[in-house]
Amino acid sequence: MFLKITNLNKNFETKAGSLAVLKDINIDIEQGEFICAVGASGSGKSTLLRQIAGLDRPTSGDVKIDGKRVTGPGPDRGMVFQHYTLYPWMTVQENAEFGLKMQGVPKKERREQSSYYLSVVGLTDFSKALPSELSGGMKQRAAIARALVSEPKILLMDEPFGALDIHTKEAMHSFMLDLWKRTGITIFMITHDVEEAVFCQIASMPWAHVRVQFAR
Template structure:
């Protein structure tokens, strides 16, 4: 099977005080069709920089990113992006926020209305179509951001710490929501997080990054049931996976 997304030998070097600063070094990873993959690592390891390169918002200093075998040259409709901050337009309604990107494409008004209605239903916000962002909770705002990204029907959905600004209870509910959404749409998802439990709970595979410079330290298969409940976090299998990730992040051998 060919990967939907492939990152090949990607490096990134910034200039700091006139000197080169290596942020990413020889990153290699892949995401297969319909797969959910997480990248986990400590703050400052280059996760967001890597995701920005994949999204086409930043150029790599070396290597390349491919989507369906095509080299990424910049932002494109084949990649949807969801950020930690909701990035909603406060002067637009929920429906107008979701339709914003669609209006920049050659779509009929009928198709735009149908897509907006469909994804409002998918994220459970049909009754809030005419509400404004200030009238929504944090979790609801992030659902709107996810619906806006999905409405463009991207090949890959990129998520940058999407639940990092939410309280613990809302975060867990959004994790369940996202898993249900993935099961329904089977969109290929690449999500970055520093929350180990979140990565294990959501992903089929996990890439663990080290820092200074950012490298892929380990790839882990998450051999847990596809249909997951929050009680899964209390099981021995889940706890063992968490132990392995922690040992990898600490740089310990024989995890």
């Protein structure tokens, strides 16, 4: 099993007392799967992704990627966030290669790698543009390139298209399916929008309302 979440619980200690957000979550995702989970607003979707990304620690239970327990963030997991998170003062290419720069990858190499992933998401002509010059869909494609540039084993997506209009959203769904087919990457995408969970085969998932598995 590629992503294995076992008996995961997450409580937040608040002034009003302990808030149990994730209760006994068990999820298995095979390598190369594209899984979409749907949950209502406030059901703990972002909280779950943060545990997988290693940005937060579970109260109990564990998350394993490729048999290895997650104890913090790592380049094996790429994350696309719910809200636009590109740095506004950096060009699209600088944004895309920022993670590699932090990892100490030499400039020539990170230029090559970011150029490749910008071409994968169709933004080669906008590599020198600033995020403010991009449409919402293009901003999220740039964020996807930034997540892919470290060549993660799994792409975690937290309602990445929530802010887009319906036509752009549909275009991004086709784009994601195409990207997944071309790269073979494992994708775990989370949304509150059942409409978003299209192309699907639905199975029950105790945590969320629906578990949707895309057919390659």
